[in-house]
Amino acid sequence: MFGYYIDLALRSLKRNKVLTALMVLAIAVGIGASMTTLTVMQLLSGDPLPDKSTRLYYPQLDPETGADVRRDPAPMLDYISAHDLWRSGKADRQTMIMDGAIKVQPGQPGQSPFMAPTVGVTSDFFPMFQVPFRYGGAWTPSDEAGAARQVVISDVLNQRLFGGANSVGRQVVLNGASVQVVGVLDHWRPRPRFYLLAGARNSGGQTAYFYGPPQDVYLPLPTALDINAGNFGWFTCWGKPDPSDLQRAPCESVALWVELDTPAKAAAYRRYLDAYDAQQRELGRLTHPANTRLMSLREWLAYQNVVPGDVKLQTWLAFAFLLVCLFNTVGLLLAKFLRRGGEIGVRRALGASRGAIFLQCLTESGVIGLLGGIGGLALTLLGLWLVHRQPVEYADIVALNVPMFLLTFVLAVAAALLAGVFPALRASRVPPALQLKTL
Template sequence: MSYPDTQRLLASGQGVRRTAIFGLNDAISPVRADMAPLLVNGGATTSDFFAMFEVPFRYGNPWHADDDARKADVIVLSRATSEKLFGDVNPVGRELKLGDASYRVVGVFGDWKPLPRYYRIINGNGGAFAGSDEFFIPFSTAVRHEKRNSGNNNCNGDGPQPGYAGWIASDCTWIQFWFEGANAADQATIKAWLDDYASEQRRLGWFKRPVNTRLRNTMQWLEHLEVVGRDSRIQVWLAFGFLLVCLVNTVGLLLAKFSARAGEIGVRRALGATRREIFQQYLIEASVVGLVGAVLGLALSFAGLWLIGKQSGAMAAVAKMDWSMLLATLLLSLLASLIAGFLPTWRACQVRPALQLKSQ
């Protein structure tokens, strides 16, 4: 959205919290004689941002709302950026030069890299799955220093008047805005306020088009931007289809295997083995087959993920196996083998000892 709209929404009092953010690219001057200028990507936002998105802090804290109001020269660094500049120490209170201005470090956030980077998908360096923000400064401070956004800048008509003041006074859109609501009722209240605001601005001539406000929650926003593309959904369905084909083939192979051992089953039944014991034995055999398949499948999965990760940085960020996925893979394999082995095992238990012994 535009800067004038952003200012009005920040002052609206709607929601539990609200924040605006736009991207920045800049250089941090060397803080030691042995280092070169450090090119960094970050954002200009408000103090509410850190609480809204639950940013964990390693050192210090976010700046306060008072810092937003007085346009203070303060900065929050990422852990990696802090260690590049100052080493593995607490840098809170230190000074650094970003661009042409000096900033005081008030905090260092920890290992925080949500995937996808839903809070700044548009204009975020690296897109939804790659890249990260290395610093944050107050939104008002960035405007005071006439910082330009690092991303899209969409303008209508003849565009803005010359200069930075003309740009921020125009209807050019370059800022992302978030509201935080406590419940669904808050979302409805915010939506009604936005409708009223848009109607008023249209009457005043600021908005030229009919009112068409949209207020999406996080999941709706991700779906709207198609962060998970249709190809990925098709691949998931193909994977389940392949699993179904494998189950059918496993059932057929186990039926053939257990049918070939009908004579053995007949002898064991004649010697006193119960159907329950036969059922348990063959179901365990099916489980072992599933476990071996799971191990081989995991090996192939790790190899496939490694190859996918080599394609791009964005793919490498998501092509990883976590513990929950690893456990789910093992459990799914065992469950599938038990399901596939149930029918062959039940058929094996129906063998009549007398007929088998007589046939032999």
């Protein structure tokens, strides 16, 4: 019976090609607009570490002195607080992170020096965040403690400096200091770049750097402070810092992440963070009232509003436009079905039930939705291509994945079926006697 309904639907659609084209186009345009923005939204709001996000936490307290009490703790820690919390070993793993840039001197003659984005981190950074390696690995904690001249570089920088070859053991000149490559990352592009969200906004408050590529240079933090102290950024200072001594500078300059495997450990760490804050206030180093917080990775992403506001607005507008397209489709289907009153009257007179008429009309709506889905897929791919050409940092990571590909057709058919319910009900209730009189 379903095959019969499909045959009737195709014949009906062929009889009035212009009206069919209008309905398919309405569905396709609405689906294309909504799926383009929904794909961007889904990629930007995804969990960067779904296997570990519930075990990673971001501790905060308020180290600033001589300022008004803030509602929220500082987005980053001062070095003393971060180092104390890191050295305590209260977490299963912990890493400090400082962001900056460093001068790279290529080894090939004729190549000019250039600045590369860099971070100073502690060794747990790599296993905590599941950072993949192509060659080698991270430095050891003992090498880190001794400020060893070692470095991990990205696959992009390795390609630029060494042509993509295994560069482990080779030397790189960073800010005038020769350091040994101990590891080369495989392709790694967390979305967003969650480990350094605080400060990753431009002067207008926009999320300018959340979705950019990760840094090219990863140095042990003591080494980074030894050879690159003056080039670290993204910190807020409330005194007069010495750029060469960030360890004692009155600045918010360090991101600290801890890994806590169980809720009990997370609760214990919260108590420890409160106790540390109280101790430092008793010593007079911190002067604000208690203002601490421990957020999970997911909570931290939500707090930072990592999805740009214009993307959210575009998504709502696109789905509003889809509703407009659906209302237009309802009107077109209603006109189409009611114009076939004579045909429907004959079928009813020959014994077709209202339910059969309803299913036939709904099947026709579903076929329109399927055709609209094909058109919507083409428009979605066009929309994503246009996004790729926009001057935004996430442009190069936007792509249509398999789930969104399938959702395109599901949404198109569902939208068409929803639009066809009311016209199908009206058509199934056409009195056959009145229609037969007009034949």
